[in-house]
Amino acid sequence: MDSKKLRKILEERLKHPDRLIKFDREKDLLRIENKQTGRGITIELPGVIAKWHSEKEQAIDETVYYVVEGLTAMEEEVHLSGQERNIFPVIRSTSFPDQAEEGVPFFFDPHTAETRIYYALDLGKTYRLIDKNLLAREGWGEAQVRETALFNLRSLSAEFKKDEVAGNLFYFLNSNDGYDASRILNEPLINKMKAKVEGTLAIAVPHQDVLIIADIRNNTGYDILAQMTMSFFASGRVPITALSFLYEDGELEPIFILGKNKRK
Structure with missing residues (x-):
């Protein structure tokens, strides 16, 4: 699969009389937008392509599904009041846009350097990022959104799968509800996992749909975590960061694993 072939497939499957499809050759981006509103989604x-190599047609099917659902959601008028139980935090990379493509700033908070x-x-099948216009229209304050989102996050289940590699333990959370990586913000959950760790606690959020907690018990564990995180990062639908974090005294510190058991 290459960019030209993928573009042709997506254009064919996403064509619609009400949609305009644009291709940015320099950045290798495909944008699908509503002709009337100009609002759209960029792929x-x-x-x-990276995900296609491991999941084949499922990667394309998922992309088409989320684009269609996302475009539909954009045309619906949404409200925060009455939908309090459906507000959640989502982790994104620092390179993620800080405003919608219409120029409206998103509401977000700093987290780590990454x-x-x-x-x-x-919204059920998809979600809408909360922007400053929505807050103003609904009369919600930023603190109210934070409090509501974190409360809802703590109510989500957190069932980890465990694997042991070279004497190190790795715990994986992959519920595919869209908020797996967000659970890194659930301090009671992280502290509960920290209590189980015998070595050094490291955490990774390579993409939206996975949270990795590592019990690093020897130097080889750092290399394994780095390779694992990079693999997840390359295959994720919404990549976040290929770096891992050390968790100490309630703080997250990015770690740069240089290979051959070295770290900085």
Whole structure:
């Protein structure tokens, strides 16, 4: 699969009389937008290609599904009041846009040097990131959104799968509800996992749909975590960061694993 072939497939499957499809050759981006409103969704083709190599047609099916659902959601008028249970935080990379393509700033908070915290209204099959215009229209304050989102996050289940590699333990959370990586913000959950760790606690959020907690018990564990995180990062639908974090005294510190058991 290459960019040209993927573009042709997506254009064919997403064509519609009410949609305009644009291709940015320099950045390898495909944008699908509503002709009337100008609102739309941009697809990073290299990310879909990377996922296609492991998931084949499912990667394309998922991309088409989320684009269609996302475009539909954009045309619906949404409200925060009455939807309090559907507000959640979402982790994104610092390179993620800080405003919608219409120029409206998103509401987000700093998190680490690698990540930010955005806030989303879950619409069932998709979600909408909360922007400053929506806050103003609904009369909601930023603190109210934060409090509501974190409360809802703590109510989500957190069932980890465990694997042991070279004497190190790795715990994986992959519920595919869209908020797996967001659970890194659930301090009671992280502290509960920390109590189980015998070595050094490291955490990774390579993409939206996975949270990795590592019990690093020897130097080889750092290399394994780095390789694992990079693999997840390359295959994720919404990549976040290929770096991992050390968790100490309630703080997250990015770690740069240089290979051959070295770290900085």
